[in-house]
Amino acid sequence: MTDIMDQLLNHPLGRGVLLGGVLVGLMMGVGAFSTYLERKFAGRIQNRLGPTIVGPFGLFQVIADGIKMLRKEIIIPRAADPVLFLLAPIVAVTLTLASAAVIPFAEGMEPVVTSVGLLWLLAFSGLLVFPVWWAGWASNNKYALFGSMRAVAQGVSYEIPLVMAALVPVILAGSLDFGAIVAAQKGGAWFIWSNPVGAIAFIIFFLASLAEANRIPFDIPEAESELIAGPSVEYTGILWGMFPLAEYIHTFIASAVASLMFFGGWLGPGPDGLHWMALKTGALYLAVYWLRWSLVRFRSDQLMRFCWHWLVPISLALIVIATLWVHAGFGGSA
Amino acid sequence: MDATWGSALVFLLLAFIAAAGGIITNYILRVRAKQELESKYTTYECGEEPEGDAWIQFHPRYYVVALVFVVFDAEAAFLFPWALNIRELGSFAVIEMFVFLGVLFFGWLYAWKKGALRWQ
Numbered sequence: 001m002t003d004i005m006d007q008l009l010n011h012p013l014g015r016g017v018l019l020g021g022v023l024v025g026l027m028m029g030v031g032a033f034s035t036y037l038e039r040k041f042a043g044r045i046q047n048r049l050g051p052t053i054v055g056p057f058g059l060f061q062v063i064a065d066g067i068k069m070l071r072k073e074i075i076i077p078r079a080a081d082p083v084l085f086l087l088a089p090i091v092a093v094t095l096t097l098a099s100a101a102v103i104p105f106a107e108g109m110e111p112v113v114t115s116v117g118l119l120w121l122l123a124f125s126g127l128l129v130f131p132v133w134w135a136g137w138a139s140n141n142k143y144a145l146f147g148s149m150r151a152v153a154q155g156v157s158y159e160i161p162l163v164m165a166a167l168v169p170v171i172l173a174g175s176l177d178f179g180a181i182v183a184a185q186k187g188g189a190w191f192i193w194s195n196p197v198g199a200i201a202f203i204i205f206f207l208a209s210l211a212e213a214n215r216i217p218f219d220i221p222e223a224e225s226e227l228i229a230g231p232s233v234e235y236t237g238i239l240w241g242m243f244p245l246a247e248y249i250h251t252f253i254a255s256a257v258a259s260l261m262f263f264g265g266w267l268g269p270g271p272d273g274l275h276w277m278a279l280k281t282g283a284l285y286l287a288v289y290w291l292r293w294s295l296v297r298f299r300s301d302q303l304m305r306f307c308w309h310w311l312v313p314i315s316l317a318l319i320v321i322a323t324l325w326v327h328a329g330f331g332g333s334a
Numbered sequence: 335m336d337a338t339w340g341s342a343l344v345f346l347l348l349a350f351i352a353a354a355g356g357i358i359t360n361y362i363l364r365v366r367a368k369q370e371l372e373s374k375y376t377t378y379e380c381g382e383e384p385e386g387d388a389w390i391q392f393h394p395r396y397y398v399v400a401l402v403f404v405v406f407d408a409e410a411a412f413l414f415p416w417a418l419n420i421r422e423l424g425s426f427a428v429i430e431m432f433v434f435l436g437v438l439f440f441g442w443l444y445a446w447k448k449g450a451l452r453w454q
Binding site (some may be wrong): 011016021071074076078093097113118143160164171175213277301304309312320 | 346359360376384389404418435439
């Protein structure tokens with residue numbers, strides 16, 4: 001049995017189908033479950049109960065919502081561009097899932113084995129600006145257009161600190177491969193505290209990821225109170241559902257990547273393995289909700305100023321310090 | 335290397351199927367309205383008839399930021415291969431990249447002073 005498994009995992013197509021299937025399923029599951037988790041968590045924060053009626057602890061709410069959404073009629077407005085309108089949510093989910101292909105949730109368990117894992121991830125999450133823009137443009141609705149315009153400005157701006165903060169662990173580990181980045185953090189030397197820049201780089205990376213995923217406090221493109229949900233205003237049923245789904249998955253992936261790059265991934269005190277990765281990712285993911293339900297929304301110009309006046313120069317400085325640190329021989333040899 | 339892109343292709347396909355699966359499931363399960371109303375297909379604008387297309391020209395504000403973005407993103411593309419090899423390349427590469435980063439820093443300063451990074 002294990003022989004067959006090994007052979008399958010060593011074959012590129014077998015690996016893609018097997019691990020890829022598991023990962024895609026996991027991501028879709030996480031995305032669906034997040035709707036429940038967020039409502040429950042938000043409820044607790046606001047001293048409410050959240051969903052309680054459907055099933056034990058309201059757990060079947062996910063299924064009920066899913067069926068409701070799947071059965072709703074898809075309406076394409078007369079004024080809209082039908083092709084782009086349909087394509088945008090599908091591409092958004094596809095790209096989000098695709099960016100997860102290189103994430104190892106346990107040692108050597110990534111569906112796509114490559115030495116440029118981080119680059120793959122950044123490339124695919126960078127492309128996510130396009131479907132959001134398509135959605136806003138194809139809707140032929142002014143709210144949607146303004147929303148996606150904001151999303152593009154914000155996504156493009158926060159791409160810079162995101163990439164530069166991600167460079168810090170790359171410099172420290174001397175590799176773009178998540179496996180090697182985690183291996184460089186062995187012995188409790190997690191990048192968040194093994195060097196002077198890790199903690200700040202983590203904060204910048206995490207904030208920029210939130211901005212890319214349009215989470216509060218960076219959810220200006222959606223801004224339901226002023227732009228009536230921005231790019232997704234004309235969407236109905238499951239087509240609409242794909243935007244929040246992509247957003248949840250994107251946030252989850254960002255949490256996973258942050259725990260790989262700064263918190264040692266599957267390494268931990270005691271036995272290494274999947275449980276540590278799950279714990280770290282879960283904790284970061286919940287921290288995102290915590291932020292979302294505690295903070296208010298930025299204003300558009302504040303958001304841009306925060307990025308260009310603070311995050312960009314700070315992340316430039318981080319790269320310089322990290323380089324000097326490694327060059328002085330503190331980082332060990334790769 | 336071939337091995338990698340084989341599984342990458344399969345993964346992309348799976349991701350697309352997962353995404354498009356939603357539409358297909360909807361097609362099978364959907365509830366159809368008994369009568370078609372023309373108003374259902376109008377653009378949503380809080381009950382008002384929208385005035386003209388949304389495909390208009392308007393001031394996008396941060397358009398200079400897009401240019402600055404291209405500069406910084408190209409820089410990031412240069413930084414990645416360099417960051418991988420700092421240990422092997424030695425002091426010369428470090429100094430050279432610092433000069434490059436310095437030029438960028440002054441570029442950023444210039445853009446700031448010119449007001450390119452501000453709401454105008």
